[in-house]
Amino acid sequence: MRNLVLNWHEDFIVHLASLVRPKVYVELGLYHCALFNRIIPFAEKLIGVDISAESGSYMQQSSKTRFFKGTTQDFAKEVMSNPLKIDMLFIDADHSKEAVLQDFKDFFPFVAPHGLILLHDTHPGNEQMMQPEWCGTAYLAVEELLRETGSSSYELMTIPLSPGLTICRKRQVQLAWQEKA
Structure with a gap:
């Protein structure tokens, strides 16, 4: 039962992907590809990034999927050299504040207008969950990003269920159909 409680975000993200239907889905930090593989039916192109080659072995092979070890x-350097427009980005690699902020800043320019960035582990349920192997200090990255929202280039909302999921929408205007290309 404990894993079901801690992994509620997977069902949520899969449902979100089924509605949004991202052309390009990028997941930073794969572990065993449990979430990644469930997104395959809903995205046109999926890229999973992990430092562990073992993580890539769990990825369902498809013409739509790519593993970046x-x-x-x-990977950010590669995207800078070969830009792509990301419709949905899931940040769940290094759970430190610094790494989450770096990933956000590195990939934000490549997120499509009204694209979604999902930050995991942003509402640890207790102090024990703030250990680096669990949620770490990812929640502090959200605090810093909230201080920077004066630019109105994105909006943030954290679902306050442990371990936490923060949803970011890149935006210039409220209504997607009013956005200038």
Whole structure:
């Protein structure tokens, strides 16, 4: 039962993907690809990034999927060289405040207008869950991003269920159909 409680975000994200139907889905931090593989029916192109080659072995092979073995910074460099427009980005690699902020800042320019960035582990249920192998200090990244929202280029909302999921929407205007290309 404990895993079901801690993994509620997977069902939520899969349902969100089934509604949004991202053209490009990127997941930073795969572990065993449990979430990634469930998104495959709903996205046109999926890229999973992890430092562990073992994580890639869990990825369902498909013409739509790609595994990038390396750090999120390595992948960010590749995206800078070969830009792509990301419709849905799930950040769940290194759970430190610094790494979450770095991933957000590295990939934000490549997120499509009204694209979604999902930050995991942003509402740890207790102090024990703040250990680096669990939620770490990811929640502090949200605090900092909230201080920066004066630019109105994104909006944030955290679902206050442990371990937490923060939803970010890249935006210039409220209504997607009013956004200038």
